[in-house]
Amino acid sequence: MPRNAQRSTPVIKDVAKLAGVSAPTVSRYLNGTAKVNEEKRERIAQAIKLLGYKPSVVARALANKEMDSVMVFATNSGTFSTNMTSIGVENGARSKNYLFGVTTLSENRMDEVRSTVQMVLGSNPAGVVVYEYDHAGAEALRCIPDDIPLVIVGGNAGEGRYQVINSEREGGHLMTRYLLGLGHRTVYHVGRPQGPSDNTRTNGWRDALAEAGIVAPPVLEVSATDLDESVEAGRRLARIDDATAVFAGNDETAIAVIRGLREGGRRVPEDVSVVGFDNRIFGPLWTPPLTSYSQNFVETGERAFDLLYEQIQARRAGQEPPESRMEIVRGEFVERDSARPFAG
Amino acid sequence: MPRNAQRSTPVIKDVAKLAGVSAPTVSRYLNGTAKVNEEKRERIAQAIKLLGYKPSVVARALANKEMDSVMVFATNSGTFSTNMTSIGVENGARSKNYLFGVTTLSENRMDEVRSTVQMVLGSNPAGVVVYEYDHAGAEALRCIPDDIPLVIVGGNAGEGRYQVINSEREGGHLMTRYLLGLGHRTVYHVGRPQGPSDNTRTNGWRDALAEAGIVAPPVLEVSATDLDESVEAGRRLARIDDATAVFAGNDETAIAVIRGLREGGRRVPEDVSVVGFDNRIFGPLWTPPLTSYSQNFVETGERAFDLLYEQIQARRAGQEPPESRMEIVRGEFVERDSARPFAG
DNA sequence: CTGAAAGCGCTTACAG
């Protein structure tokens, strides 16, 4: 594999000399920071092209005290929702020629989050987005100074000045109502332990039950990584008479619960209806095909970047920051065959 | 949510003044670049702690022409293997206080890869790792100058000076031999179209067949994102008499193929054995539980970082770069119940 | 062992 050497990178001085102007003029041309004589503009443009000049983001960052970059702080990286959201943010960053980085935070190492955040902020990113789905995310928020553009993804509604929340709660609400609408007397829920955010599928489930005047049965809490716990939850559910409908926290949990239910002698969907969440690719292939809820994580990430970029622009232009804003990215209900009308 | 303001960040001058020394001395202390008087060391240490001083990575980057960062270029980001590998690289970066970033490349936008790579290199990362699983990765390699520390993940064996390859090919070989060992006369393969790399599961399958003196049947090529194509492949396979064993390119493909096979009237595993790859979390819950191959992607990423870091260290110390090296990260065969002895 | 000086590649007042 040939690896081409790259000729000593040209700097602003080189293009200035070639264009017969001063470096500041080139800078002004590049940044539109002041009007530049038409003739010179052209000579500069030529020189830039000829030399293949690209401004050093590092030098700019030092001079501006701000790097053309956006950093995201994420927990549970490796998780479907997190990955997809980051792809959205990266898409946005790329479109503006911003550098993009993700930093993974862990709830198991809360003591490290402060120093990690500070290290990253030390690179003077133009803006940061934090996914606030758990305590590590919340802690990160506490370490971020007021004056840096920030958008929160997830978290409690109205928590940050700029926020994009996906329809977790709404989705949970919808799935539960769907099950109730099928005639089930109550809906059980198996999901992950709750973090600091209100905007959760679990709360959506709770909302729907409360609306219907039903006392919520205890949540069956399971780990996100060990599906055996979900299988076990399914087995337990199999022993509960009125457990005819269950809302699983995600599709993986759903299939595990179904397995447990069957081990416990219940048929799905004939005896008990089970719905998932996230609409993972394997859902339609399952037996029965999984009814689920599809979220638009990539869009969530893209919207987050847009919100961030507006702040960055305003800041650079010395304008007032944009209006405080919260956006909600809706998902879609996907009906398949894992839930049936209550046949009690 | 309270957002604490951060006091105007101290710079090296501040600690120098407080410690009663010059800035260069602080720098030397920090970088171990020259001996510093014991007494001064202490005063400096105190001042740093008192002020909460952190060197600006940006200023260092400008002075050193090198940022304490590692950038990865990945294609198919959002993919299981890619995500896990990146987590491994990030782990390594974090442990050395390096900034970490991923840049997603796309085969659909080959024209953009050069400029994207150059933009990222413009930040003077200390090193980069590229995942070479397809043409975008290969193209990225061509844009990276010789003098920057680099490690290739994937790609053809022996291609880069520093390389860590996972056991894709070995794994494909092993799965196929397993099936052959079960008495099947041949093994069909449904997988993604091949990229520029030799190190693929598909080639492993080919190797095993060749070893056994069997002419490889044509590969059934399917898209990675549209499982319907895999279902269709399953249906086609159902019509082929000697198709009693199939090696699917990954677990998702495997379950789709199984579905297609069943639609075509074949039982799995009774009539035809199907094995997957990647050992995804849903595999054991499938009916039948999927026999698969588990790769250690996180470890792959960590090894890649280590290899990179060795180069970075050597370079900074003005030493010879380490010996050229290729590492292989092995995976594990996971036997479950989706393959049975040939009962022809 | 340690300062003063100069430089990394940009940008931003300051004067025209």
Added chain:
DNA sequence: CTGAAAGCGCTTACAG
């Protein structure tokens, strides 16, 4: 509209 100068926060010869 445009240059010369100074500065962003570090590091690295250069002298002692």
